[in-house]
Amino acid sequence: MDYGMAPELEEFRAEVRAFVAEHKPAIAPKAGVRSAENAEELELLKVWTGKLFAAGYLGGDWPEQYGGAGPSYSAEHSVVVGEEIARARAPLMTGAGNLIAHALFDFGTDAQRARYLPGIRSGRQIFCQLFSEPGSGSDLASLRTKAVPVDGGGYRVTGQKVWTTHGQWADFGYLLARTDADAPKHKGISAFVVDMRSPGIDIRPLREMTGTSDFNEVFLDNVLIDADALVGDLNKGWLIANSSLGHERSGVAASAVRLRQNVEALIDLAKVVSRHGRPAIEDGHVQERLGSLSASVDALSALVYANISRWSRKTERTYDAPMAKLLFSEIGVEMERFALELSGEAGILVEGDPDAIDRGRWQDGFLYARAYTIAGGSSEIMRNIIAERGLGMPR
Numbered sequence: 001m002d003y004g005m006a007p008e009l010e011e012f013r014a015e016v017r018a019f020v021a022e023h024k025p026a027i028a029p030k031a032g033v034r035s036a037e038n039a040e041e042l043e044l045l046k047v048w049t050g051k052l053f054a055a056g057y058l059g060g061d062w063p064e065q066y067g068g069a070g071p072s073y074s075a076e077h078s079v080v081v082g083e084e085i086a087r088a089r090a091p092l093m094t095g096a097g098n099l100i101a102h103a104l105f106d107f108g109t110d111a112q113r114a115r116y117l118p119g120i121r122s123g124r125q126i127f128c129q130l131f132s133e134p135g136s137g138s139d140l141a142s143l144r145t146k147a148v149p150v151d152g153g154g155y156r157v158t159g160q161k162v163w164t165t166h167g168q169w170a171d172f173g174y175l176l177a178r179t180d181a182d183a184p185k186h187k188g189i190s191a192f193v194v195d196m197r198s199p200g201i202d203i204r205p206l207r208e209m210t211g212t213s214d215f216n217e218v219f220l221d222n223v224l225i226d227a228d229a230l231v232g233d234l235n236k237g238w239l240i241a242n243s244s245l246g247h248e249r250s251g252v253a254a255s256a257v258r259l260r261q262n263v264e265a266l267i268d269l270a271k272v273v274s275r276h277g278r279p280a281i282e283d284g285h286v287q288e289r290l291g292s293l294s295a296s297v298d299a300l301s302a303l304v305y306a307n308i309s310r311w312s313r314k315t316e317r318t319y320d321a322p323m324a325k326l327l328f329s330e331i332g333v334e335m336e337r338f339a340l341e342l343s344g345e346a347g348i349l350v351e352g353d354p355d356a357i358d359r360g361r362w363q364d365g366f367l368y369a370r371a372y373t374i375a376g377g378s379s380e381i382m383r384n385i386i387a388e389r390g391l392g393m394p395r
């Protein structure tokens with residue numbers, strides 16, 4: 001579908017497409033947000049991240065004094081970059097560097113910006129996001145990891161984090177911890193940068209049903225951090241975390257591109273597998289499901305573009321992004337399930353099996369798809385936001 005991007009953006013798109021084709025790392029495509037599987041992959045991802053920043057395709061929206069592209073760089077530019085990376089089935093940058101960068105622009109000190117931003121831009125230093133805990137995900141403000149001041153300055157941090165994507169490779173963590181146990185829960189949290197190699201930090205990769213370790217448990221046992229690890233004011237961590245989370249938009253548009261590619265791959269799949277002794281694509285029921293999925297993806301794309309346009313005009317509503325996130329993740333689950341259904345017996349084969357259809361693409365996608373309905377706010381939480389803030393329904 002044509003969503004009417006300005007001609008200069010189409011030129012920019014052609015430029016990004018050529019860049020991605022030339023530089024994308026030689027890593028087999030996988031569904032979702034995945035971590036490096038080994039040190040070689042990690043190195044490829046670091047080089048790739050550095051190249052994207054150096055070309056201005058990442059960090060274009062950063063303040064100019066820290067390497068941003070200036071006022072000519074719009075929300076649409078970052079959308080185009082996300083779309084082209086998705087189209088090439090290339091990975092995004094590794095780590096939560098962009099997230100902490102925005103916290104540092106708005107709330108950090110000059111010394112913190114000088115210390116951390118160059119390593120993020122070069123791709124050499126990886127950040128992980130130490131927010132969620134067992135028992136504190138949707139209700140993040142209930143987190144219990146505590147940072148207690150120590151004599152002579154600094155803090156002693158104790159607690160447990162979970163779901164920490166890239167934690168096993170991270171140099172630094174963007175940490176939320178409770179600094180005032182007596183304040184209302186949103187008002188007693190502070191934000192810190194913690195060196196992941198500090199004594200007392202134990203990182204345990206979790207093996208997920210995809211067979212890979214994309215996230216970790218992180219245990220913090222009396223970890224000492226300096227006073228200058230605090231980002232922004234004490235007990236303002238909730239505001240800082242929410243403000244830095246609102247900056248990332250390239251992902252949703254990229255998701256729509258990925259789903260569109262999946263529809264096309266599903267059509268190809270339906271041509272090679274059979275149903276009742278005939279190519280599945282000739283089956284009316286299969287055609288109906290493909291048509292319905294395709295229409296859903298078009299609806300998602302239209303919504304994503306409407307959201308981006310509102311975002312760049314600063315008229316975005318609080319439930320716009322949740323609507324797109326809900327649609328995207330739920331269509332993804334439905335699509336992957338249908339692919340396995342279509343695959344028949346071959347649907348149970350995994351990557352690496354010579355008989356696996358499309359080298360196990362659908363199995364990997366199916367096993368990963370549920371993660372999108374949880375990460376970054378679960379589908380139930382998205383529905384709550386849409387119901388309460390969009391439709392004005394009672395809590």
Ligand SMILES: Cc1cc2nc3c(=O)[nH]c(=O)nc-3n(C[C@H](O)[C@H](O)[C@H](O)COP(=O)(O)OP(=O)(O)OC[C@H]3O[C@@H](n4cnc5c(N)ncnc54)[C@H](O)[C@@H]3O)c2cc1C
Pocket residue numbers: 128129130131132133134135136137138139162163164165166215371372374375376377378379380381384
């Ligand atoms: C792949 C992946 C990567 C992640 N990476 C990171 C990371 O790098 N760093 C990080 O800090 N976190 C990360 N997360 C954590 C993510 O933010 C949380 O999983 C998410 O916020 C949900 O929290 P929870 O898992 O504790 O589930 P819970 O909040 O315990 O929810 C359990 C169930 O209850 C439902 N529920 C909860 N509250 C309500 C409510 N009020 N109304 C209706 N239903 C409700 C939920 O929808 C869910 O079905 C990641 C998660 C995933 C899946």
